[in-house]
Amino acid sequence: SLDFCSDSKFLRACATTGQLLACQAASGEEAALGTLNDVAWATESCPAGYACLGLWPDENADPATITARCGDTLCAGSFTGAVSARAYPC
Secondary structure, three states, X not given: OEEEEOOOOEEEEEXXXXXXXXEEOOOOOEOOHHHHXXXXXXXXXXXXXXXXXHHOOOOOOOOOOEEEEEOOEEEEEOOOOOEEEEXXXX
16 A cells, blocks of 8 residues: 655555555655654555554454555455445544
């Protein structure tokens, strides 16, 4: 999964392990995730991140593998076919 922020200064990606990574779009230099909490993202395809915490109800839940946002609704899907919709941010 790959997302760009609204002003295209940063991008973030989610590894298959669920690790969220971010970098500056122009230079490729790593960006500290803690500094990006208030960044507006143009897309929400990464299933990990501050605004998507509600998708992870407990450790035994089927993890989301892809997300999509439309306005104030966030939808998530998993490898097993589970689909959910939540208010964004959740």
